[in-house]
Amino acid sequence: xxxxxxxxxxxxxxxxxxxxxxxxxxxxxxxxxxxxxxxxxxxxxxxxxxxxxxxxxxxxxxxxxxxxxxxxxxxxxxxxxxxxxxxxxxxxxxxxxxxxxxxxxxxxxxxxxxxxxxxxxxxxxxxxxxxxxxxxxxxxxxxxxxxxxxxxxxxxxxxxxxxxxxxxxxxxxxxxxxxxxxxxxxxxxxxxxxxxxxxxxxxxxxxxxxxxxxxxxxxxxxxxxxxxxxxxxxxxxxxxxxxxxxxxxxxxxxxxxxxxxxxxxxxxxxxxxxxxxxxxxxxxxxxxxxxxxxxxxxxxxxxxxxxxxxx
Amino acid sequence: xxxxxxxxxxxxxxxxxxxxxxxxxxxxxxxxxxxxxxxxxxxxxxxxxxxxxxxxxxxxxxxxxxxxxxxxxxxxxxxxxxxxxxxxxxxxxxxxxxxxxxxxxxxxxxxxxxxxxxxxxxxxxxxxxxxxxxxxxxxxxxxxxxxxxxxxxxxxxxxxxxxxxxxxxxxxxxxxxxxxxxxxxxxxxxxxxxxxxxxxxxxxxxxxxxxxxxxxxxxxxxxxxxxxxxxxxxxxxxxxxxxxxxxxxxxxxxxxxxxxxxxxxxxxxxxxxxxxxxxxxxxxxxxxxxxxxxxxxxxxxxxxxxxxxxxxxxxxxxxxxxxxxxxxxxxxxxxxxxxxxxxxxxxxxxxxxxxxxxxxxxxxxxxxxxxxxxxxxxxxxxxxxxxxxxxxxxxxxxxxxxxxxxxxxxxxxxxxxxxxxxxxxxxxxx
Ligand SMILES: [Zn+2]
Numbered sequence: 001x002x003x004x005x006x007x008x009x010x011x012x013x014x015x016x017x018x019x020x021x022x023x024x025x026x027x028x029x030x031x032x033x034x035x036x037x038x039x040x041x042x043x044x045x046x047x048x049x050x051x052x053x054x055x056x057x058x059x060x061x062x063x064x065x066x067x068x069x070x071x072x073x074x075x076x077x078x079x080x081x082x083x084x085x086x087x088x089x090x091x092x093x094x095x096x097x098x099x100x101x102x103x104x105x106x107x108x109x110x111x112x113x114x115x116x117x118x119x120x121x122x123x124x125x126x127x128x129x130x131x132x133x134x135x136x137x138x139x140x141x142x143x144x145x146x147x148x149x150x151x152x153x154x155x156x157x158x159x160x161x162x163x164x165x166x167x168x169x170x171x172x173x174x175x176x177x178x179x180x181x182x183x184x185x186x187x188x189x190x191x192x193x194x195x196x197x198x199x200x201x202x203x204x205x206x207x208x209x210x211x212x213x214x215x216x217x218x219x220x221x222x223x224x225x226x227x228x229x230x231x232x233x234x235x236x237x238x239x240x241x242x243x244x245x246x247x248x249x250x251x252x253x254x255x256x257x258x259x260x261x262x263x264x265x266x267x268x269x270x271x272x273x274x275x276x277x278x279x280x281x282x283x284x285x286x287x288x289x290x291x292x293x294x295x296x297x298x299x300x301x302x303x304x305x306x307x308x309x310x311x
Numbered sequence: 312x313x314x315x316x317x318x319x320x321x322x323x324x325x326x327x328x329x330x331x332x333x334x335x336x337x338x339x340x341x342x343x344x345x346x347x348x349x350x351x352x353x354x355x356x357x358x359x360x361x362x363x364x365x366x367x368x369x370x371x372x373x374x375x376x377x378x379x380x381x382x383x384x385x386x387x388x389x390x391x392x393x394x395x396x397x398x399x400x401x402x403x404x405x406x407x408x409x410x411x412x413x414x415x416x417x418x419x420x421x422x423x424x425x426x427x428x429x430x431x432x433x434x435x436x437x438x439x440x441x442x443x444x445x446x447x448x449x450x451x452x453x454x455x456x457x458x459x460x461x462x463x464x465x466x467x468x469x470x471x472x473x474x475x476x477x478x479x480x481x482x483x484x485x486x487x488x489x490x491x492x493x494x495x496x497x498x499x500x501x502x503x504x505x506x507x508x509x510x511x512x513x514x515x516x517x518x519x520x521x522x523x524x525x526x527x528x529x530x531x532x533x534x535x536x537x538x539x540x541x542x543x544x545x546x547x548x549x550x551x552x553x554x555x556x557x558x559x560x561x562x563x564x565x566x567x568x569x570x571x572x573x574x575x576x577x578x579x580x581x582x583x584x585x586x587x588x589x590x591x592x593x594x595x596x597x598x599x600x601x602x603x604x605x606x607x608x609x610x611x612x613x614x615x616x617x618x619x620x621x622x623x624x625x626x627x628x629x630x631x632x633x634x635x636x637x638x639x640x641x642x643x644x645x646x647x648x649x650x651x652x653x654x655x656x657x658x659x660x661x662x663x664x665x666x667x668x669x670x671x672x673x674x675x676x677x678x679x680x681x682x683x684x685x686x687x688x689x690x691x692x693x694x695x696x697x698x699x700x701x702x703x704x705x706x707x708x709x710x711x712x713x714x715x716x717x718x719x720x721x722x723x724x725x726x727x728x729x730x731x732x733x734x735x736x737x738x739x740x741x
Contacts, residue, residue: 009581011581088624088628089628089629090624090627090628108629110629110630110631110632111511111512111513111583111629111630111631112511112581112582112583112629112630112631113629115581115582115583116583116628116629130512131512131629131631132512132513132514133511133512133513134512165509166509166512166514168512171510171512194506194509195504195505195508195509195515195517196505196506196509199506200506200509
């Protein structure tokens with residue numbers, strides 16, 4: 001049993017919650033290697049994918065996870081839906097809730113959207129990214145991929161590089177790393193950092209080369225191209241020069257170190273094109289981990305037992 | 312028509328009054344204040360145990376009329392005002408269209424006068440449409456009754472424009488009210504910039520964005536000689552700048568809202584409470600405590616509500632999209648009385664100074680005193696009444712307040728405007 005009813009914020013998860021989900025995900029990885037990948041775990045459950053912000057990757061991952069768990073699903077996205085016609089969030093939420101659904105997977109460009117949704121539905125809520133606030137399943141899949149490589153999480157040393165200010169990826173990673181005993185260093189220019197980074201439980205440096213030889217994981221954040229208009233950095237070229245993973249920087253990494261990226265990659269910006277699938281890259285493992293941890297979280301939140309699926 | 316108020320404790324520091332008296336009001340004017348008074352014809356009411364104060368005045372309210380009457384209009388705004396003990400209010404010009412012409416100033420005056428509930432003094436815009444580009448017709452607005460000018464809702468971004476406005480205002484000696492917000496620094500900020508905004512993934516609205524314009528406007532007031540008033544001040548540093556400038560002889564004053572005195576950013580949590588979203592935002596606890604100190608000492612000149620009604624469907628949405636502001640007229644006195652007067656931190660005299668005397672003095676409107684010859688504008692309070700603020704206590708069309716469920720000591724029982732009850736025995740008068 002998880003200590004939470006919903007999965008909306010990694011600050012709410014205990015160490016035990018993380019390991020329950022990761023262990024259950026491991027069982028789902030095994031199932032996904034079988035010829036028939038579908039299990040009846042969530043048969044009869046209805047899940048709504050409420051994607052009010054576009055995200056092909058995250059949505060595909062959730063959809064496949066739901067199908068493999070045999071849940072009935074309804075996709076509700078902003079494009080072409082009532083939301084575009086000006087229907088309010090409340091009306092959309094209440095309407096969907098009227099169908100007596102079991103779970104809502106919500107993605108929204110506003111911080112706090114899952115919390116607001118709780119006012120209008122009794123369904124279990126799974127946060128698939130809310131504005132610049134949280135993205136818990138991204139964190140879980142990152143942890144899964146990292147643990148798969150190192151066989152442990154505690155004591156690892158991880159650098160997160162890039163636009164950390166108001167990044168939901170960072171919003172979820174940092175508290176999780178803290179709970180799990182992972183040492184975190186944020187890397188990037190001050191304009192990319194939370195304003196009060198110095199008061200956070202992390203290290204900070206603007207010198208990537210200083211941390212590369214030290215870390216077990218270098219976690220690259222995607223540069224949101226639209227953010228460049230508000231000029232936190234002068235150009236993508238300058239960013240690559242100062243922070244991009246080039247061959248030279250790649251070679252500075254420890255033997256056993258890995259490179260992660262939540263995707264999609266801006267090739268030649270965060271990392272040079274020919275290194276995207278280099279031996280140290282775990283970018284594709286992260287994608288498959290996404291499927292396992294999403295299956296595991298949905299299964300556990302909807303009442304499944306840890307190891308209950310390992311028949 | 313005569314009204315005799317018996318046995319009320321009347322407090323008015325402007326005429327050194329604090330005693331139990333009778334008050335006779337006739338034809339809207341206070342006729343006599345003294346002992347054992349009687350009238351031949353009229354109404355006599357006993358107010359034993361209650362306190363009469365010069366009518367409260369709120370120099371910063373948004374009545375949304377014309378243009379957004381679904382949020383509030385002059386009638387409901389006036390009703391909320393008198394329920395809170397205010398006999399006069401000054402309305403902000405961010406109506407739709409903007410109150411930037413004499414006609415629109417007159418419209419509000421006329422409408423309020425016809426209603427006769429509360430005195431409404433419309434303020435005029437500094438620039439047309441609050442755009443910060445072209446000086447509005449201050450002279451015609453002044454002649455129509457606008458006592459001050461402001462682009463409230465926005466800071467005037469261009470320092471040259473602000474300087475021009477101050478220089479131009481001098482011929483009327485009108486008050487320039489500055490909503491201080493440097494948009495380059497504030498950007499799309501929705502709450503105080505702090506570790507909390509970082510944590511919640513909300514864009515910060517730093518104190519610097521306010522302080523930098525306070526500093527600029529003080530310097531401009533210094534060279535232009537204009538009378539400057541800083542709206543809804545929220546930081547200790549801001550007040551300290553005002554205090555220092557006053558000592559140097561600059562004509563500058565400032566106001567504070569009850570919510571900035573009593574609430575702070577720490578209340579904003581992962582529930583994203585939209586009724587804690589205002590502009591300027593709730594600040595740190597340290598700033599809040601300093602503001603209390605400055606308010607009690609009188610470094611902050613007066614109290615305003617920044618009464619900002621918004622409809623339920625507009626306000627109860629995503630925190631980032633919700634409009635700024637809360638209503639405040641119904642709770643202002645009770646908040647101050649409960650938190651500062653009951654516990655002896657502040658005297659009734661000082662409350663009257665901040666809530667009745669100073670705003671009228673700053674706007675150059677007629678003073679209201681409890682003495683013969685003055686306008687019959689009185690606020691009568693029941694200092695011991697314990698009550699819980701609920702929906703039914705709200706007269707505003709909008710209900711956006713964080714104070715529902717708050718327990719108060721002291722309540723306005725009667726509000727008398729020009730000798731007539733607008734609010735009587737805890738109810739709106741007919
Ligand atoms: Zn304002």
